[in-house]
Amino acid sequence: MPATPSEKDIITLFRQLSSTPDQAALWQLHTYYFHRLYAYILSLVRLKEAAEEITNDVFVDIWQRRHLLENVTMPEIYLFVCAKNKALRYLKSKSLPFEPLDKAAGLECVLEKDPHEMLISSEMLKQINEAIASLPPKCRMIFRLVKENNLKYREVAELLDISEKTVENQMAIALKKLTASILFKMV
Amino acid sequence: MSANRLWELLARKHNDELTEDEQKELELLLRQQQEMFELNETFLRIKELQVRKLSSQADEERSRQAIAAQLGPLPSPPRSIKKGLWMTAVACGLLIIGILWWSLPKHNNVSSPASQNEIATSSSKSRVQLPDGSTVILNKQSRLTYNKDFGVSKREISLTGEAYFDIARNESIPLTVTAGSVKIRVMGTAFNVRAYAQDSTIETALIRGSIEVSSADDPERTIRMRPNEKIIFGKDISSLPSTPGIKIPEHRMPTQAFVQMNRIKPNPTDSTINEIVWVQDKLVFSKEPFYSLAQKMERWYQVKIRFKDTISQQLSLTGSLEKETLTEALDALKQLTPFNYRIDSGIVTISKKINTIN
Numbered sequence: 001m002p003a004t005p006s007e008k009d010i011i012t013l014f015r016q017l018s019s020t021p022d023q024a025a026l027w028q029l030h031t032y033y034f035h036r037l038y039a040y041i042l043s044l045v046r047l048k049e050a051a052e053e054i055t056n057d058v059f060v061d062i063w064q065r066r067h068l069l070e071n072v073t074m075p076e077i078y079l080f081v082c083a084k085n086k087a088l089r090y091l092k093s094k095s096l097p098f099e100p101l102d103k104a105a106g107l108e109c110v111l112e113k114d115p116h117e118m119l120i121s122s123e124m125l126k127q128i129n130e131a132i133a134s135l136p137p138k139c140r141m142i143f144r145l146v147k148e149n150n151l152k153y154r155e156v157a158e159l160l161d162i163s164e165k166t167v168e169n170q171m172a173i174a175l176k177k178l179t180a181s182i183l184f185k186m187v
Numbered sequence: 188m189s190a191n192r193l194w195e196l197l198a199r200k201h202n203d204e205l206t207e208d209e210q211k212e213l214e215l216l217l218r219q220q221q222e223m224f225e226l227n228e229t230f231l232r233i234k235e236l237q238v239r240k241l242s243s244q245a246d247e248e249r250s251r252q253a254i255a256a257q258l259g260p261l262p263s264p265p266r267s268i269k270k271g272l273w274m275t276a277v278a279c280g281l282l283i284i285g286i287l288w289w290s291l292p293k294h295n296n297v298s299s300p301a302s303q304n305e306i307a308t309s310s311s312k313s314r315v316q317l318p319d320g321s322t323v324i325l326n327k328q329s330r331l332t333y334n335k336d337f338g339v340s341k342r343e344i345s346l347t348g349e350a351y352f353d354i355a356r357n358e359s360i361p362l363t364v365t366a367g368s369v370k371i372r373v374m375g376t377a378f379n380v381r382a383y384a385q386d387s388t389i390e391t392a393l394i395r396g397s398i399e400v401s402s403a404d405d406p407e408r409t410i411r412m413r414p415n416e417k418i419i420f421g422k423d424i425s426s427l428p429s430t431p432g433i434k435i436p437e438h439r440m441p442t443q444a445f446v447q448m449n450r451i452k453p454n455p456t457d458s459t460i461n462e463i464v465w466v467q468d469k470l471v472f473s474k475e476p477f478y479s480l481a482q483k484m485e486r487w488y489q490v491k492i493r494f495k496d497t498i499s500q501q502l503s504l505t506g507s508l509e510k511e512t513l514t515e516a517l518d519a520l521k522q523l524t525p526f527n528y529r530i531d532s533g534i535v536t537i538s539k540k541i542n543t544i545n
Contacts, residue, residue: 016453023258024453024460027251031395031414034247035240042241056250060257111236128233146202148238153204172194175201175230182229 005032010075017062018070026063029079034059036149037083040159043107043141044087044098054086061086077155084159108133109144124182131181135174142167143174192216197227201234244375244396245356305332308348312465320355321362324466327489328383349381351466354396366391368403369420379463383489392417392451392462402446410448417462421445454479461486470508477502477526477537488513490530495538499526 005013010032016025037058042051061082062069072078091098109132113125132140145156146167153171157164196213199205205213217227306315307330315323315331319338325331329348334341342362344352354362356375364371366382369389376396382389391400393412401409402420412418453460464470464483472480478500481492490513494500502524508516517528517535525540 022459026254026258027395028453030247030251030254034250035242038246038250039238039241052246052250056253056257059250059254063254063258108241110239111233112239113236124232125236128236144238150202153199153202168195168198171198171202172191175198175233176194178233179226179229183226 007074007076011072014069014072014075017066018068021066023063026059026066029062030059033079037079039107039148040080040145041083041087043145044084045090045096050090054083054090057086058083074155076149076151077158080149080151080155080159107137107141107144109140109147111147127181128178131178132174135177139170139174142170146171197230201230248356248375302335303332304335304337305330307331319357319360322353324351326350326465346380346382348383349379349465351377351379351463353377367422370401370403370406372399372401372409374398379466381462387422389420389422390417390462392460394451394460394463410446415451417449417451419445419447419449421447454483459483465489468509472507473505474503475505476500477504480504481537484508484513484516488516490533490535492535492537495536498539499537502526 010029013025013029016022017029034055038051038055041054041058042048045051045054058079062079069075088098110129111125111132132143135143142156142160145151145159146153151159153164153167157167160167193213193216196205196209196216199209200213306313306325308325308327310327312327313325315325317323317333317337319342323331323344326349329346329350331344331346331348331350333344337343338357338360340360342357342360343365344363345365347366352364352373354373354376358374362373364373364380366380367384367389369380369382369391371378371380371391374397376398377394378396378398379392379394380390381392391398391412393414393416395414397411397413399409399411400418401407410418451460451462459467461482463486465486470483470487472483478494481494484490485492487508504520504524506520506523511519513530513535520526521528521540527538527540529536529538
């Protein structure tokens with residue numbers, strides 16, 4: 001699993017891309033973001049093949065318009081908005097509606113631990129994942145997006161076209177249920 | 188107190204979005220009830236968990252190839268030969284392989300029984316396409332062997348010298364690279380291994396994907412590497428071959444066997460990675476500080492470069508190197524930007540130009 005880059009790392013990669021035609025920076029971005037962007041796009045378009053193509057398209061676009069990247073200050077959300085716009089264009093071209101939260105019904109979210117992580121037993125992990133599977137789709141989708149991408153509530157709200165408060169509430173519900181799944185005596 | 192407020196705060200904490208005031212509020216809430224401590228502990232464990240990816244590494248690889256195809260003719264990384272040169276390079280590679288095919292068995296190398304293919308380079312690099320679709324770029328004075336039925340039943344490579352591997356993913360046939368005492372288990376990835384017999388260390392740099400590395404000294408202990416990590420195993424000094432006439436430079440003398448994990452830092456001026464700069468066919472630099480260029484030249488020419496003073500380190504150099512020898516290159520560089528150099532048993536020492544001395 002690639003280490004999570006800091007915002008500064010990504011800004012640096014964006015600068016590199018805009019100033020030199022060096023593909024190394026693009027592949028670095030790809031390593032960091034391919035899986036995350038793919039999961040997000042899949043939640044919108046639901047079809048694996050389409051999601052794959054749109055994800056590739058995001059990176060091709062980044063490359064072709066790399067001169068625009070120099071002044072981007074929030075690179076992560078830039079990538080996700082780019083992904084969202086492409087996914088929406090796809091849905092429109094197929095006359096499919098944009099219903100991100102309903103579309104999320106089929107999207108699983110399974111947590112896993114680092115091999116070195118000793119504090120969580122497999123049994124505990126199993127319970128947590130059962131709890132996630134039982135979350136309402138909308139709640140699970142928000143949890144996945146926040147947890148996987150470390151996006152700010154504000155950013156997730158913008159991506160999903162919902163209020164920041166809703167994101168916060170849903171995250172609270174999700175974490176409460178997950179924690180309860182381990183400590184059932186609580187709550 | 189509101190139970191929901193607690194969860195809101197915890198959720199914010201999970202996402203690292205707590206303000207200072209909220210942090211205090213949360214601490215206060217957690218202190219009110221004893222069982223809250225336990226709850227917080229559990230919560231912190233969940234924070235450590237990762238979301239399982241919906242896509243596999245094979246998906247990532249396929250995506251990379253699809254994107255590369257749309258970008259133009261440059262397959263990358265590593266940045267590679269221009270289209271026109273491509274065929275020539277492949278032809279040269281094949282020629283080299285062909286020549287070696289003829290010449291090598293005569294060396295009656297014990298380590299190369301009939302069940303193995305062997306490829307070796309002397310004064311030039313070579314690109315090798317393995318039967319499973321993997322690509323290996325073999326640096327100068329390096330030797331690579333792999334089993335005859337490579338890709339059919341098993342994938343076992345052994346290496347002396349330096350090579351860059353871009354390995355095709357195949358989960359059912361695991362791939363191992365053995366370089367001296369170091370064993371690398373590969374999952375479909377790109378990485379560089381530097382394991383020259385005369386070097387005191389064995390270096391593995393992971394560019395993308397994931398590999399597991401272990402050492403013969405401690406085969407039970409495997410280290411899982413992440414992209415942009417480099418692992419350096421120090422050799423036991425007694426295991427180094429004593430080549431007559433060649434002294435092991437003092438800076439290469441290890442005090443004892445060691446293991447060291449480093450980050451790979453792309454070069455800030457052009458984001459190239461020093462560890463794999465030798466793979467390129469041309470070394471191009473523009474207004475690059477000498478200390479930074481020196482790192483690339485060390486890889487390029489397989490030498491060590493030292494600076495006597497900070498003034499020469501800071502010199503800004505522009506140019507490109509292709510077929511020049513080390514001395515040709517240094518002589519050309521100092522025409523444009525004056526400096527002095529000395530080459531002594533594989534170490535280049537650079538110093539500033541002083542007219543009054545000597």
